[in-house]
Amino acid sequence: DGGITQSPKYLFRKEGQNVTLSCEQNLNHDAMYWYRQDPGQGLRLIYYSQIVNDFQKGDIAEGYSVSREKKESFPLTVTSAQKNPTAFYLCASSQNGEGGYTFGSGTRLTVV
């Protein structure tokens, strides 16, 4: 089945550590996105990529980094510069142009 996979489902990080969240899709979608969701709130865009080897900052990119070396993969690194990283992170993909997004099931990151 085609879909988008995020791993791990739960992640615990010590303060000062970098962690990388995985996002893989087999939908042959061109565009991929990372969103952050805090409790009771909507989604805020961290980074997005419309094509391999290219990505753009979203509204809250500070303290995060991404890469897009392969069409299928768009990993997100939460760096130690992110002051409040505890949140639910959602990856999505879409075919460029009009259309809905397909979301992964999310990674819940907790700083301990």
Add this chain to the structure above:
Amino acid sequence: SQQGEEDPQALSIQEGENATMNCSYKTSINNLQWYRQNSGRGLVHLILIRSNEREKHSGRLRVTLDTSKKSSSLLITASRAADTASYFCATAPQTGANNLFFGTGTRLTVIP
């Protein structure tokens, strides 16, 4: 902020009743989409309505769009307990950027 806002923030109804959620946004759009999120999961795309459309149906869902008022509504008819979830509207800007801006969501509870 380009984020939309849903109204109400929370809605509780009896099974079998209709549920109506509203979304307001600020900028000109290419299309507006509605998503559903079960607790702790990713979002699921429900329906997309283009800026030149006024109403769209999909099963028990009915979406309206009023671009002059920059608002949309989602109606779920004959609600079921399984409809309990958060519902988000998302707008695709007319600028051509392939990003969605999500609202803050409506938490719907359907009581059996």
